[in-house]
Amino acid sequence: MQTINVGNIIRELRTERGMTQKQLADKMNISDKTVSKWERGLGCPDVSLLSELSDLLEVDIGKLLSGDLAPNDFVGGNMKKTNYYVCPMCHNILLCTGEAEVSCCGRKIDQQKMQKAEENEMLSVEVIEDDWYITAAHPMNKEHYISFVAFATGDRVQIIKQYPEWDMQLRIPKRGHGMLIWYCTRHGLFYQLI
Numbered sequence: 001m002q003t004i005n006v007g008n009i010i011r012e013l014r015t016e017r018g019m020t021q022k023q024l025a026d027k028m029n030i031s032d033k034t035v036s037k038w039e040r041g042l043g044c045p046d047v048s049l050l051s052e053l054s055d056l057l058e059v060d061i062g063k064l065l066s067g068d069l070a071p072n073d074f075v076g077g078n079m080k081k082t083n084y085y086v087c088p089m090c091h092n093i094l095l096c097t098g099e100a101e102v103s104c105c106g107r108k109i110d111q112q113k114m115q116k117a118e119e120n121e122m123l124s125v126e127v128i129e130d131d132w133y134i135t136a137a138h139p140m141n142k143e144h145y146i147s148f149v150a151f152a153t154g155d156r157v158q159i160i161k162q163y164p165e166w167d168m169q170l171r172i173p174k175r176g177h178g179m180l181i182w183y184c185t186r187h188g189l190f191y192q193l194i
Contacts, residue, residue, distance in 0.1 A: 005067025011039040012069070028052055057058040058157030060101070079157045080179055083114045084150075084189055091147050091185065095157065112189040114181065122192050123149070123180060128171070130194065134180070135166040144186045151194075153178040 014024050014035075021039070025032040028049060037043045045053050054061045059098045063069060073161075085094040086105035094102050094109070118122075126133045138146050145164040150157055151172050160170050182190045 002041075002067055003038075003044050006044050006065060007039045007041040009059070009064055009067055009069055010035070010045075010053070010057065013059055014039075016059065024056065029054055047131075052179075062101075079155060080152045082152060082157055084114070084181070084183070085109045086147065086183055087113055093148055093159065093183070095159075112144065112183070114189045116192050117192045119191040121190060123168075123182065125194050127174060130174050131171040132174050134170050134172065136182075138168055138184065140164055140166060140168055144184070147183045147185055150181040151178055152181060 010188070019027075020032075021035040022032040025035045025149070030049070038045060038186045050061050050064070054064055072183070079097070081097070081100075083096045083100070085096070085100075085102045085104075086092070087094075087107075087109055089105040089107065092104050094104065096102065102111075124135045124137075126135075130152075134149065136146065140146065140162070142164045146168050148161050149170060150159045150161055152158075153176055158172060160172070162168060162170075178194065179191045180194050181189065183189050
């Protein structure tokens with residue numbers, strides 16, 4: 001950890017928020033000389049202050065200590081290229097249209113690797129009126145179930161949450177072609193084209 005890089009980030013984020021060194025120091029119950037010392041790279045915040053400093057500056061502690069606030073790469077506007085993240089603890093679903101560092105339940109979450117469904121893994125899709133009626137014979141119990149189903153087109157993603165011990169069936173308004181995406185709690189993220 002290079003203290004000069006940490007200091008530069010503290011100064012940059014402090015000024016972005018329109019705070020003086022004294023205002024930041026007052027909020028943290030420390031002296032403005034301490035903030036000045038950090039910003040000049042002559043020392044780093046004590047570990048007991050990191051959480052509060054990160055909250056005040058609205059920055060991840062890891063990013064603060066690494067001294068790097070480089071923006072993530074933006075992938076583009078095609079929603080079919082959305083990245084999916086699923087928390088292994090609470091099964092929270094997170095989406096991102098570009099690169100991101102995602103965490104949930106205090107843990108960093110890796111992007112799910114989407115795999116094309118084999119014939120025997122595909123969801124059943126029927127047309128009923130102006131909807132796709134989607135079903136699966138997939139197990140739906142607390143240990144093994146489909147957590148969500150999504151339909152992605154170039155400009156939107158629709159997500160339908162699924163729950164264990166419910167039948168896996170849903171209706172999605174039929175609109176153009178796209179990707180049907182689902183997450184199995186045991187085997188991961190799958191897709192099929194419809």
